[in-house]
Amino acid sequence: MLRSPNSVPKTKFWLLIGITFFLHILLLYRFFQLQVLDYDLYKQRANSNRIRANSVPAPRGLILDRNGKIIVDNYPTYVLFGIGDEIVSKSQNFSVISKATGIDTSYLSINYKNNFRSRFLPTKLAKDLTISQLSRLEEYKNDLTGIIYKQYPERIFNPKIRASHVLGYLKELDQEFLSTKTNKTDYQFGDLIGWSGLERNYESILRGRKGVSYFQVDAFGREAGKIEGQKNILPSPGTDIKTTLDLELQELLEKELKDVKGAGIVSNPKTGGLLAYVSSPDYPPDLFTGLISTKDWETVITDIDKPLLNRVTNGLYPPGSIYKMIVAAELLERKLVSESWEVFCPGYYEFYDRTFKCWNENGHGDVNLEKAIVESCDVYFYQAIQKVDIDNLSERSKMFHHGKKTNIDLPSEMKGRVPTYNYMNKKYGKWGWSKGALLNISIGQGELLVTPLQVALYTNILATRGETFPLHLVNKKINKINKIHIRNSTWKLLEKAMRGVIISAKGTGRRADPKIKDLNIFGKTGTAENPHGEPHAWFIGYGLKNDKIISIVLMLENGGHGGEVAAPIARSIFKKYFKNDYKIAIK
């Protein structure tokens, strides 16, 4: 029935109109709510949706030697990252990268797996990309999702020297570190931070301030141009630091200690500045830049010679005979013996039921204090020490900075050990030790332990009668060390004896003298017995020519006799320094 009448009551029409009206009003209200009432919320959300802030690393300050020569420099490298959340297909992206750069896809996958921390953070895929690789990658930009690259200034080192223990290395910050660091606002995941050595100590100066570059990104994380009106923040580079190191002396000392285990320190007693600093063996300074290969890492970590150990600050050794000047000072200052007091040395000393040997089994005959230092007679000290109180000796040792930190501007340092009455009681029980222990201490053995760096400060004190400055690697305003109250006559005797070590016919340090006109060398050798094999060979000394002065400390682990192996190294350093007539500003 096509023409059946359309007799529909008006109420039905109005009801349908009402429903229509209601639905439209509902939509309209919803739009109003989103676009007007909640506008601020969504505006902000939209902004964070499209803006990516990339941090631009600041070039770190350079590390220079005392003459302004560059020891540590920067060079730009490009690092490729992938953002997991934005990568649509890993395998597709990797094969495109591989096609453009020639980097193996399996290498990318392994790096992605190893470096992956969160799907929202850039994960390092490859480093050290060349400009040409990058420009080829740019051509494939539209096939890539979530792939970004950043320029990183990487550390590059002066090829002449290593000095890895002084310079230290940088480390990429991980989540673990960030969660422990209190001032975490400054650092972000993936930033480089000075992790050891000078890089760590002067982090705040070297670091500079990161910049930020803003990009508009599309939903696939691809950069889609700059944001108008949003200026990038340029990074401000770090400040260079000028060290007291001398590139050439450092080079020489490294060469001399190349194939041995040990430590060498050259410093200026008048300023406390370190001219050369070697802990051997060491590691190549660029070992830790960027991605370290597992193989390299294992080589270093499993090396029985412990190249990672900084022997200068963290190696603990018995000082051996170089300690004798402290005993001598104690004897003279408390007037326990006179300078002329003598002992007969038959080559050994019997103490109750024990026999203590002198290093020279033939004996030294009649020995006074000066001769005891010059010829390093042990028997003299075995007898003299019996007049000494252990706590007084400990105080005296501390006067010469044994058993306390030198507070050098490096992040880590050992304190060493100076035994006291309480210490001995604690360790052996009240009746468990006797004066026999003191006999060992008198020749720098036994419970006594020092770091080569402490010995360097000790040497500088001897060289300046206590008028020296704390040891340091970077010049800054510092005060002299605390005044040492020792009579001039005592200093004079010590100096005379140390001079004798070098020039006397029977002096143990004769080989340290390069025999240069007007150059006076003072020194002391040490041969420290230890349970690990051959004795440690020590040489400490300083050279004076007019108003120029340097001090040298050498310690060769299990090296043998100090006079035989350490002293000749000192000679070549003295020779180099004074023959070349180094110009060193003296404060």
Place this chain on the structure above:
Amino acid sequence: MLLNIWKKIKKSPTIILIPVFILLLLGLFSLLSITTLQSQAPPNAFSKQLFFLIPSFIMLFVMSVLSKRLIHKYIYVFYVLVVFAVLLPFFGDKVSGTYRWINFGLPFDIQPSEIAKWIIVLVLARYLSDHNLQMTHFSSNLFPLLIALIPTIIVLNQPDLGTAFVMMSSVLPMLYWIGARPFHLFMIVAPLLSILLAFNVSVFYFWAFFLAIVIFLSKPKLIYGLGLYFGNIFLGLIFPLVWNSLRPYQQNRVLTYINPEIDPLGAGYHIIQSKTALGSGGLFGKGWGQGTQTHLKFLPVQESDFIVSAIGEELGFIFLLLMILLFFFFIYKILRLAINASDRFSGLILIGLASIFMAHIFINSAMASGLMPVKGLPLPFISYGGSFLVSSFMMIGMILNFGRDDGY
């Protein structure tokens, strides 16, 4: 003959074309921003849309002058054809995981369900106007429901939940228009609501209360009333239990079956991006071509399902207000034509078409603004989509045709 056609056009309620063409321009304007400014070379959504305007206008003209008698006479044949048409895609290849489109070797695919949705309206209109049905009997509602359900269930299996919903959307308003008791219609949708609302306990309490009042007020026989009430409550109670006893992957399988475009980034992602785009547009928008969410592709399916968000972001609330006003005016006009129609057949068709448009408008906008779960449905005259555009203009043609009071 030509004169006759000219007369027909002159007598047509052409005022309906004013909102249609403004909305069409708004859509093209927006598509231009989405495509050209993103340097998409033609053929892109904009150029294709322009191309599809040609068959759209032809069909608009054809449908507006086609003999009503002819339509009335052959509609059952068309109905059978369209049931086969919606079955056809199942013999072809899956496109985007569904059997929605047929490929005739043309550069574009054809979506037969777009036609099916208004064929149903025409069939129902003929069935309901031809027979003098006792609409106050509940049983009179069942056959019309069946007519609509057959193609709908096929479409639901394509699967295309959105279009299936639209196909059903015209049934209840048409039944109501012809005289069905609102209580009966309510009882048709009640089981579905009982199931859906049962997932929220407090809403379900309210629903149970509301249901009781409705049943009480319409005074059915006691046994029917109690049966209806407890039947619904039982459905509501049992369904969440069944659902929760499914393993998550089984639930997912059901959900993906219903909506294959369920996005891999988590269901909320599209809605969040869409709301962000809309909200950040503010009152006046970011300016044409300046929508960052749109142009940086944060906004998904921006040329069809989420085009409202693209407009909202670039042109602001002002333009959405204009859009909603135009749509309201458009629907209002159709309903006016329906009440003023001289015969029942025409009135019913106009009501059905208005329902289809209303369903599209509401579902699309509600979804883009986060009022409803994501279910892709295009916005009439604005969204990109060839079959949909042509189908929309065919419906406009029918509105012109059946809204014209000129007999047969």
